[in-house]
Amino acid sequence: MDFYSDLKRIREKRPLIHHITNYVVMNDSANITIALGASPIMAHALEELEDLVSMAGALYINIGTLDERWIESMVKAGRIAEKYNIPVLLDPVGAGASRLRTEVTQRLLESFPVKILKGNSGEILSLKGIKGATKGVESAVSGELEAAISVAEKYGLTVVMTGKIDYVSDVKRNAEVENGTPMLSKITGSGCMLGSVISSFMAINDDPFISSIEGLLTYEISAEIAEKESDGPGTFKIKLFDEIYNFKEDYYNMARVKYL
């Protein structure tokens, strides 16, 4: 795959990425999207969602600080995306940690088509059990890729399951990405920013399996370089914006991806 040509297309076309996301990360998510080369929009008012989502190249929904009003906006935005054939990435932050989050994730998945579901293993695993024969978390953990495949199959989408190793599956194709740095877990919103990056690739590449891998590599390689230039999580986050902005073709030589 020629990852760099897709990055160049983002920088040239500057697709609009509509975000409905949480209060904590809005600023960082907007900045990572711009640094990558795309254009973020953040808007949630029901009255204007059609005007704005219909112009977007992708819709990114993140339930990090959800409440009833925001849930309504998420459902409406997703349905508008469906109407205009705009791809959706869903980030079920905290699914499994509260009943509300697990149920809302389920409800969103049933309300409109989602192209990519991205979460950590706890979040993805929490969706495995719903309305199905629960295998129990322990057994599933021993086979993370297996779990990603089963969720991808259940919902008919591409799953990105992040962790020390990231798994990507659309059932037919599976990949492992081993880039990144533990420093990503020392800042808030590192998963949310990844969601913005993958959504940007999704806006210019129709194949969600490919755009997921491109997003993971671009973000995590930038993080590896940023980590080397930083003295802690403060400087790390700042350099992460710099590095994704300065991303060069040969950085992709650092890619550690396996197709399984």
Next chain:
Amino acid sequence: MDFYSDLKRIREKRPLIHHITNYVVMNDSANITIALGASPIMAHALEELEDLVSMAGALYINIGTLDERWIESMVKAGRIAEKYNIPVLLDPVGAGASRLRTEVTQRLLESFPVKILKGNSGEILSLKGIKGATKGVESAVSGELEAAISVAEKYGLTVVMTGKIDYVSDVKRNAEVENGTPMLSKITGSGCMLGSVISSFMAINDDPFISSIEGLLTYEISAEIAEKESDGPGTFKIKLFDEIYNFKEDYYNMARVKYL
């Protein structure tokens, strides 16, 4: 004009700048206001607006992530500002991009006096057409200053229209500011932070045409210096706070302003 004496007055008097702004930029807007020398307040609850706005030196309203509840707060805050004779700067983020934003901007302009209307050319131009003979966007773009003048005249206020060149007009007086750096477009909220800076000058200088120019110069010269010290948009934003905090009298020698 002696720009520096007004900056010194901000640093000495530390005027309260009441912000009703969007979720994405609240942190950066508060920090740029403090770095300049003024004091930000962010509060939107209807029950406390009178207690807080009445103490402010200026009110800054930004519709970036509006919804019905926030619109209500904006209207109420503006009317309180009118009652206490506090100058208002309105930042119609996204006007023209959705009908809601264009209408809300119009509604705010009709609900209370606005001293300064600050936006990019798309936003300002979207206000030209309302209830008027629309000239069409293309023709207007060829005469950006003309558009700024016509909006200033229509609403009886000072217009700041930002872009590669910034235009300031109160109909009688017109100016062009050519400072700044393209790096400002690589971070979110650069226009919103400018709004906080102009509002701070507006709080200590009664002439909105002058305070607009002072705000533009102080912010954009700081950005030029910050850009030279940065490796990308991450470090740029951080250095922008440093430079506005460290702003010295001779920085104004870099001013590129023309009175037309």
Next chain:
Amino acid sequence: MDFYSDLKRIREKRPLIHHITNYVVMNDSANITIALGASPIMAHALEELEDLVSMAGALYINIGTLDERWIESMVKAGRIAEKYNIPVLLDPVGAGASRLRTEVTQRLLESFPVKILKGNSGEILSLKGIKGATKGVESAVSGELEAAISVAEKYGLTVVMTGKIDYVSDVKRNAEVENGTPMLSKITGSGCMLGSVISSFMAINDDPFISSIEGLLTYEISAEIAEKESDGPGTFKIKLFDEIYNFKEDYYNMARVKYL
């Protein structure tokens, strides 16, 4: 006191610190909590508060951008904390500046047990007068420690009153902390981040008088070191995250605390 052993316990146990806080600082507060070694959660939906607060090691409530919906969440979260015996830190941002804030602070203090009340002198003093014989603010200012003691006594909790000198009192014991730097007043949310840090110590040390001192020292010593490495408030904030993350045992040699 062996401050460092408590910091190590935070880093090992990574207690969940549930935050109900203001929009302006959410990102910084989450990041300082992670940098210290604890785990932030930010959630306010009434439907999920019991699921989430019940897992927390501490609850931190900050009224910085309150409105009626958030007040409801604060009351509910506090009552859940009481049910599960989870310690609560209340940060009455702006109490005294608006009637709403003073009344809400009072209401929260009456609705559930608060272990630590942390504010600047204006905020703490505003609580002295309610329903009591008001001594008038001027006289009280001349005896800040006295005021802290009297509020601690009135509400039966530990008071942290921040300023050039910070006072800690649980009536029986009193302390002064003189660490910190004026640069902390040049960034927004410095008090809010301190609240997250003290809450993290409160989660692993049952004595709120001790955990208040530990939080103050860890945060303010980190700030002193960060200040030396910075060129202004932008770089200062970034280095503050780095320094609290890299905090070493011998940093506590810089502690300037007096037990009165």
